[in-house]
Amino acid sequence: MAKRLTQQDIARMAGVSQATVSLVLNNRTDSGVRIAEETRARVLEVIRRTGYVANPIARRLHDQRNRILGVFTYEAVFPSTRADFYQPFLEGIEEQAEEAGCDLLLFTSAKATSGKRRIFSDDSRIRLADGCVLLGRSIDRDDLAQLVKEAIPFVSVGRRDDAGGPVPHVGADYAAAVRDLVGRAVALGHRELAYVGAGTGAESSADRLRGFKQAVAAQRVKGTHVQFAGLGQLLDAGVTCVLSEEVSDGAALVLAARERGLSIPGDLSVLTLGAATRPAPDDVRLTGFRIPRREMGRRAVQALTEVLAHGTTPQELLACEFVEGTTLGHSTAQR
């Protein structure tokens, strides 16, 4: 197995010292450092000939800056079942990383003894990267707190509550997006709305529900929250517009309505809030909003760059774009 070349090797070949090679390599020309043009050329020639590249590990040991950005997820990213979810984020991350001249390190080995992935396992490799982007619907609180505590540069994709300190993140402004949807529904005459979904647990869920509650309060309309709900249940309760956290749940309501011969949005308006933890049928064009996944990925990498450069704690929420589907219409409630 061919041993990797070191600066010492290059130095020997060029007949200079290791220090000189390092100076040439880094193109150091500051005062106090001078290398004769002739020597410089000789060293560069050897480097060119051998294709020598500095061992980034050693380099990183000395100063920091590997031009490696880590991407951590709690689950494998490539299996096609998850692909739809992660794809757009990764696309944005890759794009921006390329722009920043950084490579991406996927932490695929981060399996703790339990089998579940953890950031801080026995042999945490998180510090191989200059900084790290966290991806995933929910992130282990202890992991998050430790990241903050150890001042490891990272940015979360998706808003996160404080964890022993503010958590740098680039998220989507779900609260505003949901408020907007409620506003549109109310403008169409809806007075009895329902929020279907967890509304708790992950920050993304909580934000949606919060936006919902804010909006119905501000608009002085009736808004209820249920974790799960069947079509009949909703209609019996006099609900005219449903906001479904999960895309697939919303789609299921539409399909159920079709089977019963009900009209959507004639008899019931159905809005989706973009969460996609499960695959959804694609023949239902739900009205709702689009999560700017790709843009979030891009901005997260940009934010990480800022963290690395200035040690800041960026927090940003991106707007979601309204999606005109076919499932929102005038309220038909008889009053």
Next chain:
Amino acid sequence: MAKRLTQQDIARMAGVSQATVSLVLNNRTDSGVRIAEETRARVLEVIRRTGYVANPIARRLHDQRNRILGVFTYEAVFPSTRADFYQPFLEGIEEQAEEAGCDLLLFTSAKATSGKRRIFSDDSRIRLADGCVLLGRSIDRDDLAQLVKEAIPFVSVGRRDDAGGPVPHVGADYAAAVRDLVGRAVALGHRELAYVGAGTGAESSADRLRGFKQAVAAQRVKGTHVQFAGLGQLLDAGVTCVLSEEVSDGAALVLAARERGLSIPGDLSVLTLGAATRPAPDDVRLTGFRIPRREMGRRAVQALTEVLAHGTTPQELLACEFVEGTTLGHSTAQR
């Protein structure tokens, strides 16, 4: 910004030397190394209290190993236009990397000044990884030759011709797969076959055409090769069975036939050879074979492990699985 703890810090706190901390941390109990139970406990307690984790960078520097596997592609892997192609490969690669306890480094920044990606750009980080997997339909010959020359541990996904030496690869056995298809066609009475596609350029194309030529020669039937061909052209020439390199080209033939009111496979059998450089309609169930993309990814990483361990040059071709579609039938040629 809290400075990261070092073993030296732990040592001070526990009132021992840095070496002792290292020995305790690695649970070294081999002969020649002895730590009193009381001391060990004291050190572990400090470690527990502080949440100290060894700096992986320093560790790798010493071990001469990264446990990082590089993945190089000539184009971005995440954009959805390419996703269908790369996805299964990456899935296999990720799986096997996780099993090997390695992280994946995606070389996203390898843009040369020209704008095109090159492995050996100005500041190539290819050596950052322990080894590297190459992905892509065709790979720059010069890059390949340089990899071989510099004895960089790598494995290509897809067979590659020698480039200044044998190129380690894990490919698909296209020749055998095409021979099998020709055999099936001949068994159904076909005597005039056509191969439509480049048949040259990338090894994958050449292998397919080679398999075709071998098979028609062995079976003593007529086989022609054209780069492109319209439906009418083929029928006029008396061809009863077409093997289309590109999935989309094959699908196009089927659609053209439908429009003309022709029956497939009644009037013409159409086989596909699995190449997917362009998206294809998914409502055409072509007969052909499946490229074991995911398995190729897995095996490539395994092969890379072998390269790293023993410096071998593995070359392996995986079998393609026959796919029973609806476009192969008995020949109806009037003789």
Next chain:
DNA sequence: ACCCTGTAATAATTCGAATTAGCATCTTGA
């Protein structure tokens, strides 16, 4: 008192590159 044998821990070195202080050597000006 002396040597020997375990035992327990540490000093010193290593990995590869970056950096700083400093040593030669050569110019230049008075």
Next chain:
DNA sequence: TCAAGATGCTAATTCGAATTATTACAGGGT
């Protein structure tokens, strides 16, 4: 001609952890 300054390079140190060689000490036997 000699000090002052510029020039060109190198020795030595640093980063953090792992490893090897070595030391220090206690107790037992003679």
